[in-house]
Amino acid sequence: MSETILSMRVVHPLDDAAEEKLFRPEMGRLELPRGARMLLLLLRLYLAAMLMLIGAHFLLSF
């Protein structure tokens, strides 16, 4: 059984006690599902393609 107590006094976040967040540094790297890994691969291909486009643009402009 939980009890909820909401204070009527508003405290600025910078004056409030720090709360424990959901991320901790020891969590390390994200374990990516296959879909996310594929997405990152696609992202690399997209970035490589855009880099080649820029390279071609500069080569053609000289």
Next chain:
Amino acid sequence: MSFATFSQGTLAVRPAWRTRLMRYLVVAGPGLIVMVADNDAGAVSTYTQAGAQYGTHLLWVLLPLLPVTYFVQEMVARLGIATGQGHAAMIYQRFGTWWGRFSLFDLMLLNFLTLVTEFAAIALVAGRLGVPPALAIPFAALGLVFLVGTGSYRRWERMTLALCGLNLGWFALAWMVGPNWGQALRDAVIPAGPTGGITGGWVFLVIAIVGTTIAPWQLFFQQSCVADKRLRFADLGAARLDTLFGAVAVVVFAAAMMLIGAGLFRAGIHYDDPAQMAVALGPVIGRVGSMGILLLMANAALLGATAISLSSAWAWGEMMGWRNTLQARMTEAPGFYAIYAVTVGAAAALVLIPGAKLQAIIIGVQVISGIMLPSAIVFLQILLNDRAMLGERFANRRWNNWVNWTVIAVLVALSMLLAAKVLLPGLFTGA
């Protein structure tokens, strides 16, 4: 008045409206600042140009941008509150060194180039006001460093919000131009192409409006700002409201700028840059109005410059593990403030170099922004689907994901079109 109810031993107290308002007021800031700062010098140029070329016909483009900006920025606010970390820190820690460094390099490069355009705008305005740019630019750079270097987040936020408030002047100027309100309202809600048919130039302007409204630095800025302000889990509702008000602000200010540009469209006046536009509008809005446009342009450039430089300094500090908070004095966080000052100083110096290729830099900003935005949003989407860390409260819901994937798909397509248009101008035909 507050309400208290008892149910099976649970006490639930609903705060009175004054308490809710106070809670909103102490939480508000990051969302409003990031959105209003997004209407920077480049945005002023794009929106007024859209009005000057097509009157009020492109107002409808702004309406769908309201939910798009809200959904994207709400995600970073939520992630910042849940993790207490900035966006760069999350990419570095959760995706590894390669993606972390890549994101930081992209962000720093793009931010620096954008910063140069902000100072170029300040130089233009100073020139029109009769102030030598060699005096105005260093003065502006020093002012920007002073703005962040007070050692108090709250002081910075108040000063920046005051600068945001000056944007209300765009409404007064739009009113002075005397738009056809009925036509403007119709064009704002009913999508329509230009009267002369759709051309390459029209498509480019539509893409530029979208690209101007959502930029990669905004993701990094708002998440770092939320983390620096130490927003708590209970602040999520108020932070969402802050982001929503910011999204409304960015769109209505953009509409006001477009209405001002439309004044030139009706008068059949052409111009080369927004500073020249302010002077050209003189016969319509008077000398005070022209001066107002110039000052608001300078304000837009300063707001953009402080937000962009801060997003760079926060991101760099997160990656290096430095102390990176506006709560620290300059001597307590030297690396953080040094990155801010160096980026501001270098961009200011570049603008002062005679013959610097500013037009090439402006085009470079559009290209890199177009390339980087999809990758920044993809990371955000993956991070917000990490249910193991975020739990049901903070992770994306299914409908969230559908909306966001749609936004990402549209942005990727538009960004690629924009990049292609800039890199290969012959791809599109028509004026």
